[in-house]
Amino acid sequence: xxxxxxxxxxxxxxxxxxxxxxxxxxxxxxxxxxxxxxxxxxxxxxxxxxxxxxxxxxxxxxxxxxxxxxxxxxxxxxxxxxxxxxxxxxxxxxxxxxxxxxxxxxxxxxxxxxxxxxxxxxxxxxxxxxxxxxxxxxxxxxxxxxxxxxxxxxxxxxxxxxxxxxxxxxxxxxxxxxxxxxxxxxxxxxxxxxxxxxxxxxxxxxxxxxxxxxxxxx
Amino acid sequence: xxxxxxxxxxxxxxxxxxxxxxxxxxxxxxxxxxxxxxxxxxxxxxxxxxxxxxxxxxxxxxxxxxxxxxxxxxxxxxxxxxxxxxxxxxxxxxxxxxxxxxxxxxxxxxxxxxxxxxxxxxxxxxxxxxxxxxxxxxxxxxxxxxxxxxxxxxxxxxxxxxxxxxxxxxxxxxxxxxxxxxxxxxxxxxxxxxxxxxxxxxxxxxxxxxxxxxxxxxxxxxxxxxxxxxxxxxxxxxxxxxxxxxxxxxxxxxxxxxxxxxxxxxxxxxxxxxxxxxxxxxxxxxxxxxxxxxxxxxxxxxxxxxxxxxxxxxxxxxxxxxxxxxxxxxxxxxxxxxxxxxxxxxxxxxxxxxxxxxxxxxxxxxxxxxxxxxxxxxxxxxxxxxxxxxxxxxxxxxxxxxxxxxxxxxxxxxxxxxxxxxxxxxxxxxxxxxxxxxxxxxxxxxxxxxxxxxxxxxxxxxxxxxxxxxxxxxxxxxxxxxxxxxxxxxxxxxxxxxxxxxxxxxxxxxxxxxxxxxxxxxxxxxxxxxxxxxxxxxxxxxxxxx
Numbered sequence: 001x002x003x004x005x006x007x008x009x010x011x012x013x014x015x016x017x018x019x020x021x022x023x024x025x026x027x028x029x030x031x032x033x034x035x036x037x038x039x040x041x042x043x044x045x046x047x048x049x050x051x052x053x054x055x056x057x058x059x060x061x062x063x064x065x066x067x068x069x070x071x072x073x074x075x076x077x078x079x080x081x082x083x084x085x086x087x088x089x090x091x092x093x094x095x096x097x098x099x100x101x102x103x104x105x106x107x108x109x110x111x112x113x114x115x116x117x118x119x120x121x122x123x124x125x126x127x128x129x130x131x132x133x134x135x136x137x138x139x140x141x142x143x144x145x146x147x148x149x150x151x152x153x154x155x156x157x158x159x160x161x162x163x164x165x166x167x168x169x170x171x172x173x174x175x176x177x178x179x180x181x182x183x184x185x186x187x188x189x190x191x192x193x194x195x196x197x198x199x200x201x202x203x204x205x206x207x208x209x210x211x212x213x214x215x216x217x218x
Numbered sequence: 219x220x221x222x223x224x225x226x227x228x229x230x231x232x233x234x235x236x237x238x239x240x241x242x243x244x245x246x247x248x249x250x251x252x253x254x255x256x257x258x259x260x261x262x263x264x265x266x267x268x269x270x271x272x273x274x275x276x277x278x279x280x281x282x283x284x285x286x287x288x289x290x291x292x293x294x295x296x297x298x299x300x301x302x303x304x305x306x307x308x309x310x311x312x313x314x315x316x317x318x319x320x321x322x323x324x325x326x327x328x329x330x331x332x333x334x335x336x337x338x339x340x341x342x343x344x345x346x347x348x349x350x351x352x353x354x355x356x357x358x359x360x361x362x363x364x365x366x367x368x369x370x371x372x373x374x375x376x377x378x379x380x381x382x383x384x385x386x387x388x389x390x391x392x393x394x395x396x397x398x399x400x401x402x403x404x405x406x407x408x409x410x411x412x413x414x415x416x417x418x419x420x421x422x423x424x425x426x427x428x429x430x431x432x433x434x435x436x437x438x439x440x441x442x443x444x445x446x447x448x449x450x451x452x453x454x455x456x457x458x459x460x461x462x463x464x465x466x467x468x469x470x471x472x473x474x475x476x477x478x479x480x481x482x483x484x485x486x487x488x489x490x491x492x493x494x495x496x497x498x499x500x501x502x503x504x505x506x507x508x509x510x511x512x513x514x515x516x517x518x519x520x521x522x523x524x525x526x527x528x529x530x531x532x533x534x535x536x537x538x539x540x541x542x543x544x545x546x547x548x549x550x551x552x553x554x555x556x557x558x559x560x561x562x563x564x565x566x567x568x569x570x571x572x573x574x575x576x577x578x579x580x581x582x583x584x585x586x587x588x589x590x591x592x593x594x595x596x597x598x599x600x601x602x603x604x605x606x607x608x609x610x611x612x613x614x615x616x617x618x619x620x621x622x623x624x625x626x627x628x629x630x631x632x633x634x635x636x637x638x639x640x641x642x643x644x645x646x647x648x649x650x651x652x653x654x655x656x657x658x659x660x661x662x663x664x665x666x667x668x669x670x671x672x673x674x675x676x677x678x679x680x681x682x683x684x685x686x687x688x689x690x691x692x693x694x695x696x697x698x699x700x701x702x703x704x705x706x707x708x709x710x711x712x713x714x715x716x717x718x719x720x721x722x723x724x725x726x727x728x729x730x731x732x733x734x735x736x737x738x739x740x741x742x743x744x745x746x747x748x749x750x751x752x753x754x755x756x757x758x759x760x761x762x763x764x
Contacts, residue, residue, distance in 0.1 A: 008344050062636065154742060163741060169650065170744035180635060181317075184628040187621065 024089055024109065030095045033081070035079075045083065048075075048196065049090050056095040064174040065181035068095070069142050071193060076119030077130060078197040087097035104153040111149035115142040117157025129194050132186075138181035139190075147175045229513060229566040230582040231531065231546055238281030239550065240577040243244065244270035247571025248295070250509055252317070253561040254302040257284060257331060258569055259317055259445065259579050263296045272296045274319050276334060279567070281579060285334035292323045297389055299352050299509075301360075302331070303373065308358020311374025313337075318360060324348025326362055329374055338376030342369050343385065351401075352429050354473075363392045363401055368411060382416060384409045391429025391471070393437075399455070402426025406441055421450050421459055428471040431479050433492035433608075438462075440469040440481050447483050451496045463488060463498050463693040468554070473510040473518075478538045479559060480518060482506035487520055487530070488704075491538050498537045498693040503706050504530055508555025514566075519546070519558050527551030527572060529558065539696075539748065550576055558692055560646030569638075599637060604630065643749055650751075662756075673755040677704040679726050680761040697758060698723070698748035720746020723760070731762035 036046065048071070055067040068091050076084025092109040096102075122138065151167050159167075245264030252259040261274045273288040273648070276728040289296075298320035298452035302463040306316045316337055317329045324344035328337040342348055342364040351363035359379065360371040371377065380430060380753045385403025393400040398412030410417040424441035430452075437452040449462040466485025473480050477493040487504040490496045504520055511519035511529075518532040528547040535541040550572065558570035565581040572578075607630035612624040635642065676689035677700060688708055694700035698721055705712045706725070713725040723734050736743045736750075737759045743750050752758065 026254070063639070065632070154744075166650075167744060169646070172646055173639060176635060177632075177639075180628065180632050184625075184632050187624045187628050 002159055012051050021093060024093055028086045028089040035082040045087070049087060052091050053095045053141050056091070057098050061098055062177070062181070064177040066178055067184050068112060068184050069115055069146055069178070070139055070185045070190065072115045073119040073138060073142050075117035078194065080119035083118055084120055085113045088112035088116045093139050104150065107150045107153040107213065111146040114145055118142060118145065129191070129198070132190070135190055136183055139186050140179045143178035143182045144175060147171060147178055171187055220671060225485045229560060229568045229580065234568065234580045234582045236548065237579045237581050240275065240400065241279060242273075242276060242575035244274060244575070246573040246575045247577060248297050248508065248555050248573070249299045250511065250557040250559050251569045251571060251577060252300045252302045253567075253569060258579070259300050259302065260571060261300055262575060264294065264527045265590055272321075273330070274300070274317070275333075276331070279579070280340075287329060287334045289321050289323070289325065291325070292321045293347055294322060295350070296322045297350050301353060301355065302304035306373070308373065310358055310372035310379070313374045318353065320353055320362055322347045322350055324365065326353070326360070326371065326376065334497070340369070340371050340376040340378060347388070350389045351387060354392055356394050361392050361399055363387055363390050363475060368392060368399055368401060380414070382715035384412050384416065388425070389427040392428045393432050395432050400430040400432065400437060401619050402428070402430060402439060406438065408439060419452060419457065422448055422454065424448065427469070431472050431474050433474065433479065433496060435492065435494050435496070437520070438472060438479050438490065438492060439495055440472050440483075442467070449481055449488070453495065460673065462490065462496055468507045470507045471509050471756060473512065475512055475516065475518070475709050476533065480510055482510060487532065489534060489538050489540065499537070500699050500726060502540055502543060502692070506530070509557035511559065512687060513560045517654055521554035521555050521556060521570070521572075523555055523560070525553065527554050529554070548578065550574070550578055604634065606630070609735065643745055651755060673698055675752060675755060676757045677701060678757065678759040679710065679757065680727060681729055692754070696748055697738070697743060697750045697752050700752050700758060701747060701760065721748040722746055726760065729762070733763040734760055735763045736760050
C-alpha cells in the first residue's frame, strides 16, 4: 500500500490514494445520511460545502488563514456532531484536490473534525445565534486545536517529544495567523454564517416532525 | 510603527544620466575619486613608459580641469587612496584645506585644493616601492603605511613625528583606534603599535593587503594566499586568532558598515556580523577585488573586476542578510577595482573610474524610492494602517458601532502581522530555545566522505539520478547561503521563489517535483531556507517533497 516513506509520512500508491479518498468520502456521506436530512437540508449542506471549499482556495495565498475552521465550528454547533464531522471531511477532501493532497489530508480532516466536535460539545444546541464573545474565544481555541493535530502529520518514527515541541514552536507564527484569521472571520462573517445555518432544523426537530406525521396518520 | 523613518536621498539608478567623462592619457583608475565641495579629485595608476607618468587631476562638477599634478619620479603602482583634509589646527600647527597624495615612490605630498600647489612633501622608506596603502588622519596627524612600517606626520607641515619599522607591506593600509595603530604585512603578520610599543601576531602564511578592520570585539583580516584567501578574526581581549571562512582568490579591501563587515574576492562577497565575535551571515557569488563603495542610503556597490565590468549593488536588511542585489552597467564598463563615490549638488551624483582610465560623472534626480526599498513601503504601510485603525475605530465606537470597530481592529491586526511576518519569523527563529535546536546527528556519517569534512558543513542534494554530496564548508549561518555556495561550487542551477516571509528553493538543476524540503541533521526544516539557522557543523540534506 505504501510505496515509500516520504518526508511527510507514507507515500501512497495511486490506487491506495484513491481507495483512501473513497473511504473518507463514503464515511462522510454515511455520517451525513445518518442525520436523516431532508432534500432541502441536503442541498443547502452541499452548497455550503462548495462555498467553503471555494473560500479556502481563495484564501490560500494568505498563510494559514482558514475560513474552514469557523464554518466547521458553526456547523458542529448548529447542526450537531454528525453533520459537523461530515462537513469537515468533505471540505478537506474536496479543497485538497485543488490545493494538494497527501498524507497531511488525513490529519487536516481529523483536525477539523475535532473542531466540529468542539462546536457540538461546548456550544448550546439551541436555535439561537451564538454568543459573540464565546464564538471569538472558541474560534481562537479551534485554530490552536487544528494546528496541533495537523502537526502530527510531520511525526515519524524518529520524532522525539522535544522534536514535536520544536515543530510546534516553528509553527507559532502560522498559529497566530490562524487565530487572528478566525477571529476576523467571526467579526465579518460569523453573523451571516449563523443565519445561513440556523434555518436548517436540527436533528431532534427532524425526528420529532417524522414522529408527528406518523402519529397524525396513525 | 508610529515613527516612520523616511528614506534619505541617493542616486536613482533607474534614472541616471552620464553627464561627462574624463580620460587619462595613460594608466588606469584603481582607487576611488574624492568629492570635496565642488571639486572632484582623481589619480591615475599603472605601468609607465616613455613620458607617461602618474598624476592627480582636480575637476569641477562640469568636468572642467581645475588643475593637474604629475609626479615625474613615481613608480608602479600608485594605489594609495587620496585624502581630503579640511582646514584645522593642532599641537603641531595649523593648516588650510588640502589634498594628501601618497605615492609609490615613497613621497607623500600635500596640495592646495584650489590650485594644486605643493604645500609640503615627506619622503618615506623605499624598497622597490614606497607608499601603496591607505593612510589615515588622526586629529592633527597623518598616519601613513610605509614600505617597511608606519610614519606619523604632522598635518601642518608634513614633518615626521614618529616612525616605526614593522614588516614589509604592499597596499597594506593602516587602521587607527584609541588603542593605537593596526597594520598587516606581506608575511601575514598583524602589527599593533600603542604608545610606541610594537606587538606582532602571526595570522596566516599569506599576504595582508588591506587596512585591518576594527570591530567592537577585535580585528578582521582577509589574508591572500596562493590560490585562495582566508578570513580571520583576531580577538583583542584574548589575543586569539580564529579562521572565519575560506574564500576565493585575490581578496579585495574589506569594509565595515555598522556592525557588518563586507569582504570580497574573485568568488564571493561575504557579509559578517561583527557585533560580537565575527560570524558570516550571508554570501553570494561576485568577482570583486578592489574597493567597496557605500552610497548615502547604505547600498553597497562592488566594482566587478571582469572584462564585462560594471558593479554589483547590494542592499542588506537589518540583520545583515542580502535583501536585494542587482547589477549596474554602463556603456563604458570594463575591469574595475575603484569604488564609486557619491555626492550631491543640485542633483544626486555618482563618480567612478575604471581600468580604462575613464572617470565617469553621473547624476540623477533625488532617489526617494525604488525596487530595493520595498521594505520602506512595508514599514510605511504598517504605520498608515495603524493610524487609520485608531482613527476609524474611535469613530465607530463614538457612533455606537462596536461591530465595525471590531472588524477594523481584527483586519488591521491581520494585515499588520502579514506585513511583519518576515521579521516575526526571524525573531522567533533567533529566540528558539537551545533545546529545540537540531543537535543530534541522526544523519549517518558516510565512510566514503573525506576525513577533512569532519566538523564542517556538509550538503547532500537528492536528485532523481543520484545524490550530490559536498562538504568542508564553514561559516554559513543559514541553509540558503550554504546551499547556494554548494550549488555554485558544483555547477548546480538553483531556482528560487521569494515571498515576503522567506526564500524557497523551487528546483535544483531544473528538477522541481512537488517541491523541495530539507533536513538538518535529520530534523525537518519547517520555515524558509534563508531563515533557518545552519549549525557550524552538520549535514544538510535536500530532498523532493512527496
